[in-house]
Amino acid sequence: MPTNGAPTKITQGSQTKGGVGESTLRPDGTLKVTGEFAYSSDLWHEDMLWGQILRSTVAHAEIVSLDTSEALATPGVYAVMTYDDLPTDVKNYGLEIQDTPVLAHGKVRHHGEPVAIVAADHPETARRAAAKIKVEYRELPVIxxxxxxxxxxxxxxxxxxxxxxxxHVPHPNIVHRQPIVRGDAAAAAERADVIVKGEYTFGMQDQAFLGPESGLAVPEEDGGVHLYIATQWLHSDLRQIAPVLGLPPEKVRMTLAGVGGAFGGREDLSMQIHACLLALRTGKPVKIVYNRFESFFGHVHRHPAKLSYEHGATRDGKLTHVTCRIVLDGGAYASASPAVVGNAASLGIGPYAVDDVDIEAIALYTNNPPCGAMRGFGAVQACFAYEAQMDKVAEELGLDPVEFRQRNAMEQGTLLPTGQPVDSPAPVAELLRRVKAMPMPPERQWESSEGADVRQLPGGLSNTTHGEGVVRGVGYAVGIKNVGFSEGFDDYSTARVRLEAVAGEAVVTVHTAMAEVGQGGVTVHAQIARTELGVAQVTIHPANTEVGSAGSTSASRQTYVTGGAVKNACELVRERVLEIGRRKFGTYHPAWATAELLLEGGKVVTDGGEVLADLVDVLGEEAVEVEEEWRHRPTEPFDLRTGQGNGHVQYSFAAHRAVVEVDTELGLVKVIELACAQDVGKALNPLSVLGQIQGGTTQGLGIAVMEEIIVDPRTAKVKNPSFTDYLIPTILDTPTIPVDVLELADDHAPYGLRGVGEAPTLSSTPAVLAAIRAATGLELNRTPVRPEHLTGTA
Structure with missing residues (x-):
């Protein structure tokens, strides 16, 4: 993996094997690839019951009657609960707006909404009992x-x-509205030699994690409950769960179970409260595991969007103004829609320097499935539209699309539309240069001396074409994504670090509440501890609520914020260890008092490498433990009238070049390559960085050519809640993904790092669409592109 730029200097413990900057292997990697890893769906308790949820069969209706008698009479059923059985007056929950009922009351607002829950001694018994619950609906008009x-x-x-x-919203069915106005876009339009307008449609994407929602709630002797759960944010779940149960937070204990992927879909609650309610009602452990059909209804999705853009430019290729309107469908409940609106608006023109902008973003309440967080979080939808616009303007001006982008690329010091300066490296033009300079894949790869390889053709193993009517296209895109929570949110994390001598060896234990959802945080935390404390043996304590919050595993923030907390706690531990050493050994060597002392290889050494003492001798019977919170720079809310404000803490940038081959007669697309160049600030684990970039790229490919939840516009019912009908990329669909990584340090961040995982999801989608447009000459203003869009049969 090529690396370039200025990596941050590591001054403490850099010689310890497995430290920051090395491609340390994941401790859970072997278990996962061999099938031995314990996911939340594998949880088991000797006397546990099984929970089942009854979901609405209509999208918007009054509940006329609800009869649970037959379900309760079923042998093996221990409990059936509806809204009327909830134990407290707190019956709703939500990330920001508590508008989501634990169980439907009075009416249902979307297809698949939970109406009742059942606990039984066998999962099939629970399923059959739930099916016996009689619900009479009076359907209402759907929005x-x-x-x-x-x-x-x-x-x-x-x-x-x-x-x-x-x-501040013009209608009660609008969740949130965020305008951003800077300069005078109308006046700037008068100076434009070219004005290009476009209307774009972005489909509803599912996170499609492979491990369905699942968890185990165990009642405890003190009247509390212990929930083992696959989630993205333990403490946010706790904040929402405890009031509904009528328990103080200390009586709701939470431990992270094995998570089979997340991508935003586990930020909201799914079955957490339901399992706890049934466990407390029955006095027995209750396990709930969704099947794939339920999973499509049990979590939020990516907001589908309608986007209207106008770009103006002078004849020499400089943007004069951008106006846009972004309408996000938030579905029946708010979830993270307000924050998604803020991201879409503030990042709505992309990584470009434009003085005059007029942006409006809104999210709607509808009776469609609820939408919330997903990788890229509002910036993905905007990037699809503004990058299509950049290609159209370049074409109108007769300019190369990469050169046009470079002429308008932001750089360090550029003001965003919100008025906030970009105060760290912003190598947008350089990323585009690098990705364009990458070697192109060979033409006609399906032809070889040994015969045709149909896997390289559009349609692949379906063997639908042998190259007739296949045209190659190349497209480029670049995007900007914020890192960390924004708009004044108190974004912090907590880490507890303990250093002690065990069996003659110095050992570090790192304890955080960070949800490891596959991003590799547990690997990085061990690397940081080895680097800062110079100790090879590091144990990562299971994540739970016995330690302070780590915030959500989202917004590309965990390595930055929880990694920062681990680094900070380790530094404090190091200071205390050296204090102990000075008390014990300071009189024997003047360097204890005069030199900067480091911990390296289990020893205390001077900055010149002289060994002063063994860490085990320094510690003796003492253990040093520190628990500390760590915060990045503060942000502020965007003004609700102008959108001005320092709303973000950091930005990440990625650029893609897509190479596709399209059978123009059959409407089939084969993505041959998705090359990426990305600035990561500092690659704490280069191998994990590469995996994050390739994974995000593949998710962007999915929304470009195959992934979409189809909702019937007449009934608001989901038509394809299964992996049979909702298609995601397999290994046969995934192209070659060469990656060029820059390391241009952000001086405000630990080790100079940037969040990595989301940025490649932005630019991969519009790059693929640009390549398909180049191959076909079609406008293609929606995702995903289907065969009928390419053959004129749509």
Missing amino acids: TDESSATAPDAVLVHENRTDHHIG
Whole structure:
């Protein structure tokens, strides 16, 4: 993996094997690839019951009657609960707006909403009992788009809104609205030699994690409950769960179970409260595991979007202005929609320097499936549209699309539309140069001396073409993504680090509540501890709520924020260890008092490498333990009228070049290559960085050519809740993904690092679309591209 730039100097413990900057292998890697890793769906308790959820069969309806008697009478059933059985007056939950009922009351607002829960001694018994619950619905008109949501006589999805956004939205069916106005876009349009407009549609994407929602709730002797759960944020779950159960937070204990992927889909609660309610009601452990059909209804999805853009430029290729309107469909409940709106608006023009902008982003309440966090978080939808626009403007001007982007690329010091300066490296033009300079894949790869390799053709193993009508296209895109929580959110993490001597060896234990969802945080935390404390043996304590919050595993923030907390705690541990050493050995060597002392290889050494003492001798019977919170620089909310404000803490940038081959007669696409160049600040684990970039790239490929949840616009029902009909890329669909990594340090971040995982999801999608446009000459203003869009049969 090529690396370039200025990596941050590591001054402490850099010689310890397995430290920062090395491609240390994941401790859970072998277990996962051999099938031995214990995921949350593998949890087991000797006397546990099985929980099942009854879901609504309609999208919007009054609940006329609800009869559970037959289900309760079923042998093996221990409990059936509805809204009326909830133990407290707190019956709703939510990430920001508590508008989601634990169980439906009065009416249902989307297809698949939980209505009742059952606990039984066998999963099949629980399923059959749930099917015996009789629910009578009186269907209501469905709200499915902006026109039906904001019409003067529109039915309100939430009749009695009281949240803090209601005062600044023009209609109660709008969750949140964020305008961003800088300069005078209307006046700037008068200076434009070229004006290009476009309307774009972005489909609803599922996170498609392979481990379905699951968990085990165990009642405890003190009247509390212990929940073992696959989640992205233990303490956020705790904050929402405890009030519904009527328990103080200390009586709801939470331990992270094995997580089979997340990508934002586990930020919201799924079965957490349901399992706890049934466990407390029955006095027995209760396990709930969704099947794949339930999983499609049990978590939020990526917001589908309608985007309208206008770009203006002078004849010499400089942007004059950008205006845009972004309409996100948030579905029936708010989830993370307000924050997604803020991201989409503030990053809505991309990584370009434009003085005059006028942006509006809104999220709707509809009766479609709830939407919330997913990798890229609002910036993905915007990037698809603004990059298509950049290609169109370049074509109007007769300019190379990469050169046009470079002429307008932001750099360090550029002001965002929010007025916030980019105060760290922003190598947008350089990333584009690098990705364009990468060697092109060979032409006609399906032809070889040994015969045709149909896997390299559009349609692949279906053997639909042997190269007739196949045309190659090349496309480019670049994107900007914020790192960390924004808009004044108190984004912090906590780490507890303990250093002690065990059996004659110095050992470090790192304890955080970080959710390891596959991103490799447990590997990085061990690397940081080895680097800062010079100790080879590091144990990562299981994540739980016995330590302070680590925040969510999202927003590309964990290595930055929880990694920063681990680094900070390790530094404090090191200081205390050296204090102990000075008390014990300082009189024997003047360097204890005069030189900077380091911990290296289990020893205390001077900065010149002279060994002063063994760490085991320094510690003796003492253990040094520190628990500390760590915060990055503060942010502030965007002004609700102008959108101005220092709303973000850091940015990441990635550029892609897509090479595709399209059978223009059959409408089939084969993505041959998705080359990527990305600035990561500092690659703490180069191998993990590469995996994050390739994984994010592949997810962007999915939304470009295959992934979309189809919702019937007449009924708001999901039509394809299975991997049979919702297609995700397999290894046969995944192209070669060469990666060029830059390491341009952000001086504000630990080790100079940047969050990595989300940025490649932004630019891979528009790069693929640009390549397909280049091959076909079609406009293609929606995702995903289907065969009928390429053959004119749509």
